[in-house]
Amino acid sequence: MTDDNRSPRPRPATGTTVLLAGATGVFGRHAARALTAAGHRVLALGRGAGNDVRADLDDRDALLRAVDGRHADVVVHAATALRKPPARHADMAATNTLRTRGTRHLLDAAREVGARRFIAESMVFGYGYGDFGDRPRTEAGTPFGPPGTSAALERTLAGLRTKEELTLTADGIEGIALRFGLFYGPGGTEALLELLRRRALPVTPDRGLVLPWVELGDAAAALALAVDHGVPGQAYNIADQDPLGFGAHVRLTAEVFGLPRPLTLPRWAMRPLGYVHAVLGTNLRVDTALAAEELGWRPAFRSAREGLAAMARQAAPGQSRSAATTSTAAAQEENRQ
Numbered sequence: 001m002t003d004d005n006r007s008p009r010p011r012p013a014t015g016t017t018v019l020l021a022g023a024t025g026v027f028g029r030h031a032a033r034a035l036t037a038a039g040h041r042v043l044a045l046g047r048g049a050g051n052d053v054r055a056d057l058d059d060r061d062a063l064l065r066a067v068d069g070r071h072a073d074v075v076v077h078a079a080t081a082l083r084k085p086p087a088r089h090a091d092m093a094a095t096n097t098l099r100t101r102g103t104r105h106l107l108d109a110a111r112e113v114g115a116r117r118f119i120a121e122s123m124v125f126g127y128g129y130g131d132f133g134d135r136p137r138t139e140a141g142t143p144f145g146p147p148g149t150s151a152a153l154e155r156t157l158a159g160l161r162t163k164e165e166l167t168l169t170a171d172g173i174e175g176i177a178l179r180f181g182l183f184y185g186p187g188g189t190e191a192l193l194e195l196l197r198r199r200a201l202p203v204t205p206d207r208g209l210v211l212p213w214v215e216l217g218d219a220a221a222a223l224a225l226a227v228d229h230g231v232p233g234q235a236y237n238i239a240d241q242d243p244l245g246f247g248a249h250v251r252l253t254a255e256v257f258g259l260p261r262p263l264t265l266p267r268w269a270m271r272p273l274g275y276v277h278a279v280l281g282t283n284l285r286v287d288t289a290l291a292a293e294e295l296g297w298r299p300a301f302r303s304a305r306e307g308l309a310a311m312a313r314q315a316a317p318g319q320s321r322s323a324a325t326t327s328t329a330a331a332q333e334e335n336r337q
């Protein structure tokens, strides 16, 4: 990746039109900006105002009607239903449906608009929930979407597994999956800041467990690169170089933004929050060499410490989401210099 891949200055359009489902979401807004900066034309797809194509991914007929007469070269599935952070397994249900039925419907829409390529936003938790030790997971060396260790986890893993399988084996369309680490950064971290300010976000001891993280702008840069450089049928791990425990990430965020240190609770106290409990018991590292080699992806921020520090320098706590997103472009510029 060259520095220009993170440039906020739009380049002249190359003629590639990208239909982006989830364009108004936290990741989607970064994605739309990165795609536009890379010279692509973005058509936003979603239910709400502010989308160019308004449709619900759950309603196949309405979706096909909405894209009727449209053309796109590439379709991206970055729609989730995670605005309310998932605490219990039931909180994943709508996102699981978007990953299964939503992917099927969006693939049908992709064929309808004549797309040659379909890119799925995927997630490192597709490797599973649990302790995977110190060896980083590689795309080829590790099964994706192993059976869940409980019925509830299986529903979420089935969602991740199905979204990738449908994408990577789609007939007549080049499928690519991006397995993102946990997002942080402008537009995402503000929700954490608010909870920290209210002292409403306890953490649990990490006890050596770590998770992969990626700054939202870096994640979006990987998507823009995948439009032109992703190898059909390939999944890519997209995470920074510094896996960090969930508790450590939250404490780091508090430290960088000068907020009160969160309270620490034992992990068993989180057991009633089934999904959170599974996440907090996960120890996962991923290898990102393939994304570097085939996409040319080089994250601007090698660690959350770097990325959060850049965000804190540029976006004072309490700033609006869009203002923070804009100022992060400046932070990324600054980080490169």
Ligand SMILES: NC(=O)c1ccc[n+]([C@@H]2O[C@H](COP(=O)([O-])OP(=O)(O)OC[C@H]3O[C@@H](n4cnc5c(N)ncnc54)[C@H](OP(=O)(O)O)[C@@H]3O)[C@@H](O)[C@H]2O)c1
Binding pocket: 021, 022, 023, 024, 025, 026, 027, 028, 045, 046, 047, 048, 049, 051, 055, 056, 057, 058, 078, 079, 080, 081, 082, 083, 084, 098, 123, 180, 181, 182, 183, 184, 187, 188, 191
């Ligand atoms: N890797 C990760 O760590 C990861 C991945 C994803 C999200 N998250 C986190 O989850 C939080 C919420 O993210 P978010 O705001 O992007 O999520 P969101 O509120 O779930 O919205 C995501 C996008 O999906 C679209 N969408 C949702 N349901 C749809 C449907 N049925 N049909 C068509 N489009 C649909 C929404 O547009 P409409 O509402 O207009 O339909 C929106 O553009 C953030 O903190 C984010 O960082 C983390």
